[in-house]
Amino acid sequence: MEDTPAKGKKRPPSAAEAAARSAMLLLAAVVFVGWLVVWAVFPTRTYSSTWAPKLATLTGFGKQAIRMMLFVFPVLLVYVVACVYLHLHKEGDPDAPSRTRGGFSRRMAAWRRPLLVRGPLGIVTPMELAFLLMLLALLVWFYSAYVTAEFAKIRIKLPGEKLWQARLEKAARRLGTTGSLCVALLFLPVARGSALLPLVGLTSEASVKYHVWLGNLAMVIFTAHGLCYITFWASTDQIDEMLKWAKTRMANVAGELTLLCGLAMWATALPRVRRRMFELFYYAHHLYVPFVLFCALHVGVTAFCFVLPGVFVFAIDRCLRFLQSRTRVRLVSARLLPSQAVELNFAKSPCLRYNPTSTLFVNVPSVSRLQWHPFTVTSSSSLEPDKLSVVVTSRGSWTRKLYETVSSLPPSGGHLAVSVEGPYCAAAASTRFLGYDSLVMVSGGSGITPFISVIRELVHQSGAAETVQAPRLLLVCVFKTSAELDMLDLLVPVTGGLSAISRLDLRIEAFVTREGEPSAARKQPGREVWFKPWPSDAPVAPVLGSSGWLCLGAVVASSFAVFLVLVAALQRFYIYPIDGDTNHVYPWAARTMLNLLFLGASVAGVTGAAFLWNKRGSVDEDIKVKSVDGPTPAMSPVALFHWAGGVERELESLPAQPLLQATNVHFGHRPDLKGMLLGIEGENVGVMASGPQGMLEEVATICSSGPPSNLHFQCISFTW
Structure with missing residues (x-):
């Protein structure tokens, strides 16, 4: 049997x-x-x-x-x-890491390095x-x-x-x-x-x-x-x-x-x-x-x-x-950050599976009826089966107007019509991360968003399969101002998860380039806005089931x-x-x-x-989602990385200690990427870069030149 x-x-x-x-x-x-x-x-x-x-x-x-x-x-x-x-491909195969770790990218490593x-x-x-x-x-x-x-x-x-x-x-x-x-x-x-x-x-x-x-x-x-x-x-x-x-x-x-x-x-x-x-x-x-x-x-x-x-x-x-874009999706809540970034949380059908670094196209008619903007999905379909999240940073007129629209709504409720296309992703991307001994993620500004989904997926993988050993993680993130450090708060889902993240061997090196010392200004903590659903709202679901x-x-x-x-x-x-x-x-x-x-x-x-x-x-699933009307009591998001006069803000929960201890913040200079990457030990080191074109080229140059044959470069670029 x-x-x-x-x-x-x-x-x-x-x-x-x-x-x-x-x-x-x-x-x-x-x-x-x-x-x-x-x-x-x-x-x-x-x-x-x-x-x-x-x-x-x-x-x-x-x-x-x-x-x-x-x-x-x-x-x-x-x-x-x-x-x-x-269709036959089984994602989440527990034996995949053991099969790929020894031979992952070795035979094709020379062909995949930047030339x-x-x-x-x-x-x-x-x-x-x-x-x-x-x-x-x-x-x-x-x-x-x-x-x-x-x-x-x-x-x-x-x-x-x-x-x-x-x-x-x-x-x-x-x-x-x-x-x-x-x-x-x-x-x-x-x-x-x-x-x-x-x-x-x-x-x-x-x-x-x-x-x-x-x-x-x-x-x-x-x-x-x-x-x-x-x-x-x-x-x-x-x-x-x-x-x-x-x-x-x-x-x-x-x-x-x-x-x-x-x-x-x-x-x-x-x-x-x-x-x-x-x-x-x-x-x-x-x-x-x-x-x-x-x-x-x-x-x-x-x-x-x-x-x-x-x-x-x-x-x-x-x-x-x-056809997918004609459906209004159920927007559950939004998390507003002091740096004028907003995390949008959508209701998701449990049968919708996507991988880290997936992309979702979003349209908000009240902001612009014609404009569609792509955003990296920051949630994990394994860790958060009923929710899909994206982060929108204020970088242009559309994103600024979206932030103003959401922030003007009362915390207890409001309406915001949203349509989406996607998410779109590559097959088996999530299991690929487990094939590395070490994984280095280099980001600039809002380029950190793809890595939020990677870390959340690794949290799930490390807890779901006892035989799976997650790679050692190094997150190198570069920001212009200390206000943008609150992007690190998004590593933790709204529903919590600090204790789960502590299972990872994670080190975070954050660099603030335009400030020589921590800002003396007191940062206000982020807040949540909950949305009321319309009868026609539906969860984000696979377009063909x-x-x-x-x-x-x-x-x-x-x-x-x-x-x-x-x-x-x-x-x-x-x-x-x-x-x-x-x-x-x-x-x-x-x-x-x-x-x-x-x-x-x-x-x-x-x-x-x-x-x-x-x-x-999918009618039955839609009915279940629509039955949840109005905000659900939830714990206020933990603000981990707000600075006041150079002293960290008092923590709201002790489980945040391991994540804070793993984080080092540097002011006034850019990271020495060459020294960091060449100093990583291991035969199989994955290097992922997301951010401005200059940063991508710098990381690619380091991975392609000289002796670091153990460095396997992957570029995540949205510069079309």
Whole structure:
């Protein structure tokens, strides 16, 4: 008889489950490599003379169906396999630390250490650089193979046309085809809830970097594509071609509109523009909708199959985000700190599981109806199963207005409508921390918030599994003023937990850089504000229920199947009879618009149905949360780190002593990060950094240079 796992602990995966997950990873890798091989073979004679005729004979389908089979189906298959893999993946495996501690990151440590730190690419590891170089090599091969084949069979079509002009036209056309390879990958990194990101251990924030790389490559290629065509038309007295919209071939006007949309997004995404005028960048990036629309109209539905998988996955993710954002969530309380930071505490469904460093997007209509801001989740779903918390520091107009709005409410109650998207995270991030002998967390200002969730998760892990030994922890936090020291109060949940934190081997080194000595001003303790719920409020819950990954895979497969049925019916019963007539050809634009309409209908219909079905199952949980109306008596938060005249404030509880004894506060200087990091003993030391770009680069440089091969760097950056 099989032993039943203890309550609250998860059964370790069996050998069969581990083998099944390994097989899924292998299948996903083989299919993805095969997809890249198809891209590499596509511009060669092997495809045009051998593969394409055989596929047409064997399947009996047209060119559009073959493109879908070769370029769309493999990516969606990998996506569905990733969903099943993540569904079977058992987080909280008690044997994971023992399996990973000895071999964690050792085989791949050299590939994950920072290689390039300061430069246009940001902080880059050898693995990332290798993949970037392979992508560039594929692009060069793809373009050169196409151009070589085109030049070999070139013919002069126009009277007086010169050879160089004919070659320029062919080269310009194939630049557009090459850019489609970048667009095929462009949307995958920005699908926040995608199963592909956690499959390879990426977060939605970290993957934005790859979206930037691909976007820059695509726009360089498309700009060259457009300029080459303009040069060709001008040199052959065909400049009027810029105003033509052909009925059954490339629509030039649509291509020009695509390029203009892309240039607008590209210009506003430049770092200098994005950081100074973020809202301009944000709203300009919504031009991706006409960009995709005009791109499809420009190349036609058959060539659009190249970029369809990324667009399809992003469309499903965007639809789910929209549906989740329509729900008003239950805001339970807020903790106001003297440094004008506010901790928002939401009611959470117990079935919602997330990992440390997860990100939640928050919208407060009373502050701004359109603005969505990302914040790191500071709570632990293991330690606090019914609550989800984020911390908002006053750094801009939106955050200051939010603090003023919350602080103006009476402590006994109030209403504040809030909507959220997420949380988004990488798979198994929490168990990764247990694989280190020591863990160093370096933060600057509000960059401490990701580490609050890490510490709370380690508190739970150290208490939940007796065989698990938590790593030695060093938290190095840098603040500008002593008022910001109250951010350390957030290490302790509102419900308490000081005695649990004392189980950790934790040392805190806090540095106040703009004050030479403790401030003599008396700091007021923080206070709590409790909110009254509206009848429509609901807890933060998984958008597709407790079996979200499995349901997401079913949504992707079902919506694609519906799309194929609709397109096949359109082709067989409407378009084919017209195309079969030798005197008529069905217009490209109409056919493309119908395909896009079916794409939107299949995605919206299936995704909406899945969302509503799963929402029905959470009605009972919603009722339980709504039954709690009004504030619940709770202990006032313990203010640990308020300073008055250089003397610590009198403690409200003795259990705070271990945490205070582990904390050293330094005034008037920055930390010697190099000395601290190189002085850490142990064969396997994790180094996590979160904060300003300069601090991230400094820590990355220390971890990448010289002898500290035991230092494993991980960057948590929200600089988009």
